Amino acid sequence: MRRSWPLNLVSALLYVFLYAPIVVVIVYSFNAARFGAGWTGFTTQWYSALWHNPAALSAARNTLLLGGFSTAIATLLGTLLAVGLCRYEFPGRRFFSRLLYVPVFIPDIVLAVALLLTYSLLRSGIGFFEPGLTTMILAHVTFQIPFVAIVVRSRLAGLDPSLEEAARDLGANELRTFWHVTLPLILPGVMAGGMLAFTLSLDDFVVSFFTSGPGSTTLPILIYSSVKRGITPDINALSTIIILASVAGTVLVAGLQRLRAPERH
Amino acid sequence: MTDESSNLNAVTAGGARFGQTLTRAGHLWRSALFSGPAVLWLGLLLLLPMMLILGVSFLTRGEYGGMGLPVTLENYQRLAGFGELGFDNLYPVILLRSLLLGAGTAMLCLLAGLPLAFFVARLPGRWKNVALTLVVVPFWTNLLIRTYAWQIMLSPESWLSRAAHAVGIGVAGEPLYPGAFAVMLGMVCDFLPFMALPLYASVEKIDWTLAEAAADLGANRWRVFRHALLPQIVPGLVAGVILVFLPATGQFVIPDLLGGAKTAMLGNVIQQQFATSRDWPFGAAISTVALLLVGLGLWVYLRRGNREDTVL
Numbered sequence A: 001m002r003r004s005w006p007l008n009l010v011s012a013l014l015y016v017f018l019y020a021p022i023v024v025v026i027v028y029s030f031n032a033a034r035f036g037a038g039w040t041g042f043t044t045q046w047y048s049a050l051w052h053n054p055a056a057l058s059a060a061r062n063t064l065l066l067g068g069f070s071t072a073i074a075t076l077l078g079t080l081l082a083v084g085l086c087r088y089e090f091p092g093r094r095f096f097s098r099l100l101y102v103p104v105f106i107p108d109i110v111l112a113v114a115l116l117l118t119y120s121l122l123r124s125g126i127g128f129f130e131p132g133l134t135t136m137i138l139a140h141v142t143f144q145i146p147f148v149a150i151v152v153r154s155r156l157a158g159l160d161p162s163l164e165e166a167a168r169d170l171g172a173n174e175l176r177t178f179w180h181v182t183l184p185l186i187l188p189g190v191m192a193g194g195m196l197a198f199t200l201s202l203d204d205f206v207v208s209f210f211t212s213g214p215g216s217t218t219l220p221i222l223i224y225s226s227v228k229r230g231i232t233p234d235i236n237a238l239s240t241i242i243i244l245a246s247v248a249g250t251v252l253v254a255g256l257q258r259l260r261a262p263e264r265h
Numbered sequence B: 001m002t003d004e005s006s007n008l009n010a011v012t013a014g015g016a017r018f019g020q021t022l023t024r025a026g027h028l029w030r031s032a033l034f035s036g037p038a039v040l041w042l043g044l045l046l047l048l049p050m051m052l053i054l055g056v057s058f059l060t061r062g063e064y065g066g067m068g069l070p071v072t073l074e075n076y077q078r079l080a081g082f083g084e085l086g087f088d089n090l091y092p093v094i095l096l097r098s099l100l101l102g103a104g105t106a107m108l109c110l111l112a113g114l115p116l117a118f119f120v121a122r123l124p125g126r127w128k129n130v131a132l133t134l135v136v137v138p139f140w141t142n143l144l145i146r147t148y149a150w151q152i153m154l155s156p157e158s159w160l161s162r163a164a165h166a167v168g169i170g171v172a173g174e175p176l177y178p179g180a181f182a183v184m185l186g187m188v189c190d191f192l193p194f195m196a197l198p199l200y201a202s203v204e205k206i207d208w209t210l211a212e213a214a215a216d217l218g219a220n221r222w223r224v225f226r227h228a229l230l231p232q233i234v235p236g237l238v239a240g241v242i243l244v245f246l247p248a249t250g251q252f253v254i255p256d257l258l259g260g261a262k263t264a265m266l267g268n269v270i271q272q273q274f275a276t277s278r279d280w281p282f283g284a285a286i287s288t289v290a291l292l293l294v295g296l297g298l299w300v301y302l303r304r305g306n307r308e309d310t311v312l
Helices: A005-028 A045-051 A054-087 A093-099 A108-126 A133-157 A161-169 A174-203 A206-211 A219-229 A233-258 B003-017 B024-034 B036-056 B074-080 B090-121 B125-140 B143-153 B159-167 B180-204 B208-216 B221-249 B253-258 B266-275 B280-303
Strands: none
Touching (some): A045 A054, A054 A133, A054 A219, A054 B036, A093 B036, A108 B280, A161 A174, A174 A233, A219 B143, A233 B125, A233 B143, B074 B090, B074 B280, B143 B180, B180 B221
């Protein structure tokens, strides 16, 4: 096909458009100006200020705890679910496979208020479910599981069945086959799903906001309240750190998904 | 053969290859082991909440902001505009605005996504993956951060604002937000990857010989595109439009930060009911409408057969 300079130019501009917000935040995190959008000089003071900011540190701690626990649970349940949906039949399996897509499409605010409502009713009914880190973990796992399951499922679908067949032919029972052959083969998919889940948790604001309680503020919630009061440079510094973490996560996920299973012979 | 046993056979095709055929009971306990936990979790924390929302939408607002009987259709009537004081177009307008902004975002994303999709498809092999990953990376960064970045970019001193003022858009000295323009900008920037990827999946599979044949027969570039290429990318197009339109309509963060009171969308109203107004039944009614919209879109999306390799 002929080179098309208009197409390349438009595409380049579109890439710039896509990355503009990210670049702006990173650049302004080094802006010495305390207020306004004018540039007054380069500084890293906002980053060092973060270390001495107890609200930021506490929010970071909460975010990591939340992300860690929810990712662990969601990766486990999501992987098991992917294997189960692909291989074993149960009544309602088809319906449930469709249900899996709901958290992908649902507006996050609807999920958030639905959980808020559920927690509130459960609280008045059987107690517990006080807003806090636990309710947030429960909420995050809920939207993470489908993503993990979808990623692992696509990895499963691409597996060469002859490898598992060979294991069975050599006398391995179902459990050994699963543990020694299937699991290692889908491991890149599981890890990709896990990283995806962690990134989703890290980035989540709306669901966290509605299911959080006093003392369980996360970084996105902190950023939101700060932005509402007016953007300050230390928020830009915090945001830059979060952005770089997400970028690293995404690149890792992309890399993991490209890892090929052993070739067919 | 009953439908159920043919389901079993379809699923056990894998099992049969292992040299074993599972009985129905065999399927059931293995399902309980593997699928069980997640099914239980999602049943309690996804299905149940959605049903509670539906149920609560028919209740009335309690005295101290709680909810209670009587069961009523009042919330839906209010949504349709028929409040206690006669017809009030506040909520129908908001609903309409959400649909329009969602559709507008989808259209703009389509216009922007097409060049991107063709650009990536024309790249040599290894670069395709790089280009695709580059498109996806911004989407997986925090939406909140990317949205407030637009506040910075649209503030009066920014060069973007100055350029717009010079051309006549907006008033000099005032930011370009809040407003519908800023909301659209934020949404298109956020949802573009969601359009570009399914579009790319279709563009990648284009049979270019049809375009060549059309050109040989004398069609100009527009007609080649319209009649030889466009029909081939319809699946990706439909997927992309659904993937953008549905979430865009229900957006909360972007209109909250870039929209302001006059550009309130569904998401903002829902948030208000559960935060400040404390009218949970009404908020539940709006949420139900949003859920119905999502259900409709999901049905359309899954019906066309999700053959494409999307990022999901």
